[in-house]
Amino acid sequence: MQDKKLTRREREKLRHRRQMLVAAIELFSEKGYHNVSMHEIAKRAEFAIGTLYKFFKNKEDLYKALIMEKAAEYHRTLIRALSREGDVLTILKNYISAKAGVFADDVATLRLYFAETQGASFNIKAGLDQDIRKLYDELVEQLASTLEKGIRKNVLRDLNPYYTAVALEGITNAFLFCWLEDPERHSYEANAPVIRDIFLKGVVAE
């Protein structure tokens, strides 16, 4: 966050690290973890292979760092959207919109995130699975507790909050996926109202 107090050397190092991560995200997102070699990443980042290994212990480590940094940011944003003051319906609307924001200009990362969370990832890195799932579970719980609040206030119908959260996730991710597959045709932002329309109509009381 605060690069200010770093020496020039340290700032350079951080910049280099970021360059490597950018190259890696691009390649992993284009071709998938197993179809990208460390040499390829190094080349794209314009560093020698040895330099790459100075920054990341090994390929799995690099991948994990990359995924976890992005996932943490994503979840932080969404948790924040759910934590804001206000009535439940507004919070849910904001939440639906916020989902687009995080990856707005970063389809590559979204692809990776989906590959990891939706696609029955196969333990690329032992532990990554667990770590990322923990984040995801936290998010769903938070969403469920928001929904529960709405139910208690009779704003929402009396549905199982957990499964309602799952349903909302399902819908929003489906639209994100549409956008991912063909960003020209399917704008997530433009479709957010559709999501709200269907989902909220399905869950609000009365």
Added chain:
Amino acid sequence: MQDKKLTRREREKLRHRRQMLVAAIELFSEKGYHNVSMHEIAKRAEFAIGTLYKFFKNKEDLYKALIMEKAAEYHRTLIRALSREGDVLTILKNYISAKAGVFADDVATLRLYFAETQGASFNIKAGLDQDIRKLYDELVEQLASTLEKGIRKNVLRDLNPYYTAVALEGITNAFLFCWLEDPERHSYEANAPVIRDIFLKGVVAE
């Protein structure tokens, strides 16, 4: 389909092929495409490596055959559910239930199917993506046209049929995924009513 008219030789061959595919599904589903070797598959199927290659041109071919056979069956079942006579709401209810039926006792294949369709699969086999997506698109179109029928008959609200179909897919897949991750805790069948409740409430007119 019709093993009857085949010679014993041909029947044997088909049986062997099936044995290989079963071994492959198990392994791919446990460990993912890139973490399974052809030798491993051959061994599990109790054939020599050379024999495996007599049946499948290469690893990608084997994988594609496997995925496409299952996907075709899956889509056939769902398309059939959508093609039945009857009122739209009943069709939709049946459709939601049918989704569970296909993979009822075959989590392994479901995992693979999800990895391939939800998880931003990375062109394991050039072309597989296209082929499977074509099936999927057909399904969504068919679903959309069913919904459209409902809209025309004023059974459903006037929503964009395509995106409504996307939303339904999103919800049902989310529940399938829950089941996949923890079959003990999250029975898809038991949750089908929740899906209907939320989704149909969201889309039916009045």
Added chain:
Amino acid sequence: MQDKKLTRREREKLRHRRQMLVAAIELFSEKGYHNVSMHEIAKRAEFAIGTLYKFFKNKEDLYKALIMEKAAEYHRTLIRALSREGDVLTILKNYISAKAGVFADDVATLRLYFAETQGASFNIKAGLDQDIRKLYDELVEQLASTLEKGIRKNVLRDLNPYYTAVALEGITNAFLFCWLEDPERHSYEANAPVIRDIFLKGVVAE
């Protein structure tokens, strides 16, 4: 031992294994474990690198197999020499001669054996050290017990049998080493009488 009952395939496999070990011994002996690559060994043995790995799990495994096979043979021969019937002095003379026999036409292996046992080997393979040392310790114990017999019979002076065994090993190995360094100048066989002369004179009673 008994190749007779093996199929042709199996005999071929054994022959190939032997060819690989021969290539490996030559190279390791010329340049040392760390200065020889698996590719080099494969090339010298006229096999592809992958074939080498079909026979040996990894480089350490190959090395260990090689060393242990030779060491076992060496120790078997010497133990046999010590186990023969007869008076102690004859046994010792035979033992001294036998030391040459094993490596008579295989300087390469002797070099490796010395590197491993005399040269403070640095655990090329965890466990190799232990395994080979166990063999060596057995040998020294056996030698010590032979000497002890001689002492009890008053054929030898009353010396500590273990350290006397160590001394004999030291002398014989020193001569083997001479031969190893310059086989033309220092024949072990020709020098065996010198060893007997000095050592036996030093230890016999009277």
Added chain:
Amino acid sequence: MQDKKLTRREREKLRHRRQMLVAAIELFSEKGYHNVSMHEIAKRAEFAIGTLYKFFKNKEDLYKALIMEKAAEYHRTLIRALSREGDVLTILKNYISAKAGVFADDVATLRLYFAETQGASFNIKAGLDQDIRKLYDELVEQLASTLEKGIRKNVLRDLNPYYTAVALEGITNAFLFCWLEDPERHSYEANAPVIRDIFLKGVVAE
């Protein structure tokens, strides 16, 4: 030798060099030449890698410097022991004792020295072999000439002086090796009388 006339700068430099060599000896002795990296040595010596290379042209150079300095000291001590005035038997007794003195409190270096001289060292540095062997050969020659003197004076039996020297080296090294492997159990100093007993009994006249 003479640090006195050196400037502070030069004295510092020498101290640094010594620190590096100490770190290197420890590591090489623990793990062997090939299992120690230059970075490791630099770190242990608490210098930057670049600084290490200011002092030693490369890894081989560092190793050679280290080995040769120790070897030179060792041989100097032994040659001195052989050069003293006095009767041959006393000289030999002193020589046997002196062998322990050099490495008395430096097992690390002894390990390296043995790895290099007994263990069929594999030309870690082209030339090191030759250089160290030259020292060794000088020592054996000197020892042989001492023995020859004894033979001429009829103090020793009429044996080949060179091979007798080889035998003495063999015995003493075997005991040093015992001590090296298990310093608790096998004290070289305590065993020196055994060596003298066996060896001298074997070589003295009458």
Added chain:
DNA sequence: TATGAATGAGGGTTCATTCAT
């Protein structure tokens, strides 16, 4: 036809060494 030994390209990783600061 079924077999499995053999192949070798290619990938992950290490580490001695250099050089700009």
Added chain:
DNA sequence: TATGAATGAACCCTCATTCAT
């Protein structure tokens, strides 16, 4: 002079695929 980031050759090993039997 001391530093340590950067380099890239070279190594170990895997595995999809072929082909003689």
